[in-house]
Amino acid sequence: MxxxxxxxxxxxxxxxxxxxxxxxxxxxxxxxxxxNPGGSVKDRAAMGIILDAEKNKLIEKGGTVVEGTFGNTGISLTMINNSRGYKTIIVMPDGASLEKREILTNLGAELRVVETKPYSDPGNYQHVSRRLVEELKDKSKGSVIWANQFDNTSNYLIxxxxxxxxxxxxxxxxxxxxxxxxxxxxxxxxxxxxxxxxxxxxxxxxxxxxxxxxxxxxxxxxxxxxxxxxxxxxxxxxxxxxxxxxxxxxxxxxxxxxxxxxxxxxxxxxxxxxxxxxxxxxxxxxxxxxxxxxxxxxxxxxxxxxxxxxxxxxxxxxxxxxxxxxxxxxxxx
The missing domain is CATH 3.40.50.1100 (Rossmann fold)
Incomplete structure (x- = not known):
């Protein structure tokens, strides 16, 4: 098999x-x-999020997945997305380790590093990633989804x-x-x-x-x-x-x-x-x-x-x- x-x-x-x-x-x-193949527990959450998006027909071949992450979820998403024909854009705070940035870049993700700010600040990486999805949906002809690991319940369900x-x-x-x-x-x-x-x-x-x-x-x-x-x-x-x-x-x-x-x-x-x-x-x-x-x-x-x-x-x-x-x-x- x-x-x-x-x-x-x-x-x-x-x-x-x-x-x-x-x-x-x-x-x-x-x-x-x-x-896990992506090296962390986040492989499970990424798998749950992508499989549910596919099940609900939210993403199609050539589509784009955007996520705000300190790194591990981004690595997991990029590996899964690569294997299924999706593009990955990762928004990461600059407080994350340099090693994670290098892994994401070497996996082929588009990486956008932002200043580390609290969730209450509009510049927080989670808010930046959400706004980026909204911008891309207005411009892109293909499907664009926000993984939204924090509030996407596919995460805990998996x-x-x-x-x-x-x-x-x-x-x-x-x-x-x-x-x-x-x-x-x-x-x-x-x-x-x-x-x-x-x-x-x-x-x-x-x-x-x-x-x-x-x-x-x-x-x-x-x-x-x-x-x-x-x-x-x-x-x-x-x-x-x-x-x-x-x-x-x-x-x-x-x-x-x-x-x-x-x-x-x-x-x-x-x-x-x-x-x-x-x-x-x-x-x-x-x-x-x-x-x-x-x-x-x-x-x-x-x-x-x-x-x-x-x-x-x-x-x-x-x-x-x-x-x-x-x-x-x-x-x-």
Missing amino acids: EKTMIDLIGNTPLIKLKYPSEITGCNIYGKAEFM HAKTTAKEIYNQLDGKIDGFTCAIGTGGTLAGTSVGLKDLDKNIKIACTDPQGARMYRYFKDSVLEVTGDPSETEGIGQYRITKNVEACQVDMAYHVPDSEAFELLYKLIKTEGLFLGTSCGVNIAGAMKMAKDLGPGKNIVTILCDDAYKYFSKMFNKDFLISKKLPMPDWFEK
Whole structure:
């Protein structure tokens, strides 16, 4: 049977994380989403968005997909679009890593980099991408769609259909808790909905990086920022997106950058896992959840992507010093 690029998305392994499991007395597992063909969990959202657009006849061969993204969703969309005959235009804030810009350019996406601004500012990359779609629709003869990963519910629905069921089956239904951070909200929402449909007793936690509002939202029903802006990428939300609305959350945790980065460097040495910045937040949250649920529990989180996209941050001495972040101990040898 012939396979296409899109058939390779999903069915990623579940890895038991030795160090986090040992110090918490629980079994902490990471869903290895960095093994998707586009290198991140965002392959699933991109797949859901494009397949639904095709199903609803919103895009046709030669059409254009526009999206505002910190990078991973853009990479996933570009790979899928290339394989299906669509053009991709990506609007990216300048705070995203240089590595992601290079990947998108090398994949053939049209990249437009804008100044990093908050969602309340009309110059925010999400607003810029939406306006660009409106302009292109007026000029273009072909189909133009806005992927709109933040408020397109195809995002969370694909996780309910795939990610949740995979996790449940991989542990033979023996799962006590799931947690991950929120970027668009799609991964947490879809996985929470899917898991609770299978077993309502599974606990779901939102793990929030510093500088975001979801920790206070789920803990105290207040949209309030906790901590300074984060240097992690692709996570940390200020508003209630359509995907966040679907989240079924029981508890919430806050993880500062220093804790996340230190854990990532530790896991390179203890697990041989070379993980991206958001993974540090997710695993730290899983460890906090494990302590709350008690020993012997099975906790799952998402290993979103790898560290290759973050060399300019994670392994840049000057950057780490300027942000007062920990650095790998082998840098000092």
